[in-house]
Amino acid sequence: MIERRDVFQAIADPTRRIIIQKLLRGPLNLAGIGEDFGISRQAIAKHIKVLNECGMISVTQKGREQFCEARLSQLDEVADWVAASRKLWSQRFEKLDKFLEETKKQNI
Amino acid sequence: MIERRDVFQAIADPTRRIIIQKLLRGPLNLAGIGEDFGISRQAIAKHIKVLNECGMISVTQKGREQFCEARLSQLDEVADWVAASRKLWSQRFEKLDKFLEETKKQNI
DNA sequence: ATATTTGGCAACCATTTGGTTGTATTATGA
């Protein structure tokens, strides 16, 4: 099994995606993230740990509070993968077009 | 727990991402996907099932073979989410700029 | 000074995940 725990895996969980969305408006402490969120503090703490580990958020201690901030630059990896896949995909059709064109020429 | 088994979860697994990359060059049957891939046929079949279930690939029966083809349109959901997140993120800075500007005005 | 808020730690749990092996079925090629 290949190493997991990367950005792809981080955003795979819908709860974590919601947490990220919440953080987009500004930094929040764990309690703030937990508001209107039928989920225990500990569960949130675990998600925060995952997000932090793969660089999707940064965590800053401030007294007894822990402020989390989104780190969207890590999403580049995802965006790049999607873009690269699409590019390869479209190239596949170009190759097919070229092939059809060649075939056409030969039939004339 | 919220419903999973969506595109995000589909591309979360590195093995599945490799399978998708393989399929970008053209359709393959299960055996073809399994080539140079230290993994059992059954494991691949399971990944194929997941990818099919969330529309990342289409599967066509052809005699005894099962040809898989990539379906990249589903990646829109991922790309859109990333784009929307980035937009919100940048808006956050705009708001901060505006705030600072207002503050500056009042100080004059 | 004391109650409350914020969060850490640890144990526990059910389910899912990613994988395996073994056996059966069916289409195809020699």
Place this chain on the structure above:
DNA sequence: TCATAATACAACCAAATGGTTGCCAAATAT
């Protein structure tokens, strides 16, 4: 026709995942 290639089906397994509860420690507010 018959061996083989391509896949299905099922049972099983270890580890990871996403969650819980209970208790503890330390800042902070009253």
